[in-house]
Amino acid sequence: MAAIKTSLPRRQFDVVVVGAGGAGMRCSLQLAEAGLSVAVLSKVFPTRSHTVAAQGGVSAALGNMSEDHWYWHMYDTVKGSDWLGDQDAIEFMCREAPHAVYELEHFGMPFDRNPDGTIYQRPFGGHTANHGEKPVQRACAAADRTGHAMLHTLYQRNVAARTNFFVEWMALDLLRNEEGDVLGVTALEMETGEIYVLEAKRTVLATGGAGRIWAASTNAFINTGDGLGMAARAGIPLQDMEFWQFHPTGVAGAGVLITEGVRGEGGILLNKDGERFMERYAPNLKDLAPRDFVSRSMDQEIKEGRGCGPDGSYVVLKLDHLGAETINKRLPSIREIAIKFANVDPIKDPIPVVPTIHYQMGGIPTNYYGQVTTLDAEGNTQIVKNLYAVGECAATNVHGANRLGTNSLLDLIVFGRAAGNHIVESRPDNEHAHQDIPEWSIEQSMDRVNRLESRTSGQRSQEVAEKIRQTMQAHCGVFRTLDLLKKGEELIEGLVPEVDEIYFQDKSKIFNTARVEALEVANMIEVARATTKSAANRTESRGAHALNDYPERDDENWLKHSVWFSEGSTLRYKPVQMQPISAKSIAPQPRTF
Structure with missing residues (x-):
């Protein structure tokens, strides 16, 4: 067994980026153009990453269509976050927004245009x-x-910059030394079934969201929280995981997203009485209130008997x-x-719509340079050396308890770029050599995989995944109660032994999707545990966390x-x-629209 572990093939890079969505590719572009050797891992071809599904827009106070200012954008974002957003990170994002968008335009992103040639801008909720x-x-x-235009633009620029893409590769675990420094990842090449050690002087997690832990979701099937699972298993905490956004307009019965841009263009929500x-x-x-507000209003209409359809289970979005x-x-x-x-x-005819899980506001805690942070024994924030996280998998704390629409694409490009710049300024290419990776770190990852590979009976991964999804759907919805959440927490913890007993019959190596699915469930359970535990212990209503008891x-x-923290499922606070x-602080106030 030891010989197998030590003989794993190895590759060395200045930076390994896990994930090829908007955040990962914006970061890798900054790195590759600075001359660093960069590897980008992706479970799918880069232009099939979930950023491609973003529809409505990217926010920036350009003032092309109406008077605007970055501080107004900051105010809206702080208010939208229900004052759980960190105001230093929010100021950084809103100040950088115009530059980040103009930079994309210069990269060749085909924005819609006004008659005078400036970038077209539409209204959006909040x-x-x-x-x-x-x-x-x-x-x-x-x-x-x-999102489609953004992703293709960034991919083309990365190809020109000679970024190394590892397509259909899945990162498995972070590799750390005794001091807790991150030294790279283990990764599975799906085409061959081989596992590699990818040594890196800096590692960036850009793995996107984890909305597939719910039964009804706008998320792609690849959104299984892989970066969050990797972080949790490595002893790195997850932050604000009780806050998940239900998008108001998922297609009823299908979950597919209908962009808020429909309401930005003038679409309106109606109940069965034809009332706006x-x-x-x-x-x-009205219809352009923040998403948590609109979702709860829709849910209230349905609960009070004013829903549409034969069973009154949805409302309709009218745009004819x-x-x-x-x-x-505008909406093809x-x-x-x-x-x-x-x-x-x-x-x-109008479109039948219901609130559908869409986005995680929480994630791996970082500062606004993308550096991952943790808490020491005294509760002080400490930087995890050599590790960054960007995009939806990161809690950069700009979205707080509720994200404003179009701030997600902005988050990707602003913090992807910021992390890239921070890494470039640290000049990893000037460091003499890669640090030695302790054998025990590689063995921990391989032991986890080998236990899965050698198991000949137990639980089927899709059956366990479906239990996770149904439990989250039933116990962690738009409206929550303490009883529901506590029961959900108990049920999710009860599924941990089942996840540990997952097996698959087909042990073949080449493109074995059963292996990939089994590995994904190990990440999903960590996200579900963090979500239910955090939600069951926050005794208030704030943003997307609407608790009937409080x-x-x-x-x-x-x-x-x-x-x-995953170990013992323990909670701490900061x-x-x-x-x-530099801006004026925005004090908490009642959130009305």
């Missing part, structure tokens, strides 16, 4: 002018395929009044999705981040950063 006075047009859009019900819940912003020309020009993919998945043509936000006791870098 984005306002002058501290909430009225909606503002801030979402820079490429029709309703903005959001006027009752959010009289100022926009006209065929606008729909075909949405029309295609509605026809294929809802069997309706939105030029003629319906009010409690700033006195809960203006703090949850920090969850304060929210209320002081921006």
Whole structure:
């Protein structure tokens, strides 16, 4: 056995980036253009990463369509986060936004244009002018395929920069030394079934979200929380995992996303009585209130018997009044999705929609340079040496308890670039050699895989995965109660032994998807454990965490981040950063729209 472990093939790079979505490729581009040797691992071809599914836009206070200012963007983001966002990171993101978007434009990203040639911008939920006075047009859009355009633009630039892509590779575990420094990853090449040690002076996790731990999700099947599982197993905490965004408009029965850009273009939500019900819940912003607000309002309408359809289980999104020309020009993919998945043509009929799990606000804790952080024994924040996280898998703390639409694509490019710059400035290529990786670190990873490979009976991975999804769906939804959450926590912890007993019959090496699925379930359970534990212990309602037992936000006791450690499923807490870098601090206030 020892001979097998020590004979693993090895490759060495200055930086290994795990994930080829918008964040990973924006980071790798910065690194490759600076002359570093960069490996980017991806379970799928880079342009099939989940960023390709983002539709509505990327936010930046350009002021092309209406007066705007970065501080108004910051105000909206802090308010949208329900004051759980760190104001230094939010200021950094909103200040950098115009530069990041213009940079993408210069890379060749095909934004829609105004008649004067400037980038077209549409309104989006929660984005306002002058501290909430009225909606503002801030979402820079490429029709309703903005993520698609971004991902292809970044891939082309990376190819030109000679980034090394490892396509259809799955990272397995972080490799650390006795001091806790990260020295690379173990990774599975799906084509051959071989496992490699990829040595790196810096490692970047950019693995995206984990929405597939729910039964109804807008997420791709690849979104299984791989980076979060890797971090949790390595003793690195996960932060704010109780906060998951339910997107208001997933296609009823299918979960496929209908972009908020539909409402930005003038689409409206109606109940069975034909009432535009959001006027009752959010009289100022109406259908363009933040997503947590709209999702709860929709759920309330359905619960109170005003839902549409034979069983009253959804509301409808009406956009036929926009006209065929606008729909075909600004929302062509949405029309295609509605026809294929809802069997309706939105030029003629409304689309049936329900709130659907969409985005994780929490993740691997980082600062705004992307450096991963943890808590020491005294509760002080410490940097995990050589490790970065960017994108949806990272808790950079800009989204807090609820993310504003279009801030996700902005998060990818701002912090992907920031992490890349921070790594370049540390000049890993000037370091003389890679540090020796302790044999025990590699053995831990290989032992985990070997136990899975050698098992001849036990649980089937998809059956266990389905139990996780159904438990999360039933016990961790739009509206929560302590009883539901505690029961969900208990059930998820009860599934841990089943995950440890997963086996698969087909032991072949080449493109064995059963092996990949089994490895993914080990990551899913860590995310589910973090989510249920964190949610069951936050006794307030804030942003996406709506707890019936405690319906009010409690700033006195809960203006703090949850920090969850896998070992013993323990929780600790750290304060929210209320002081921006240079701007005026935005004090907590009631969140009305």
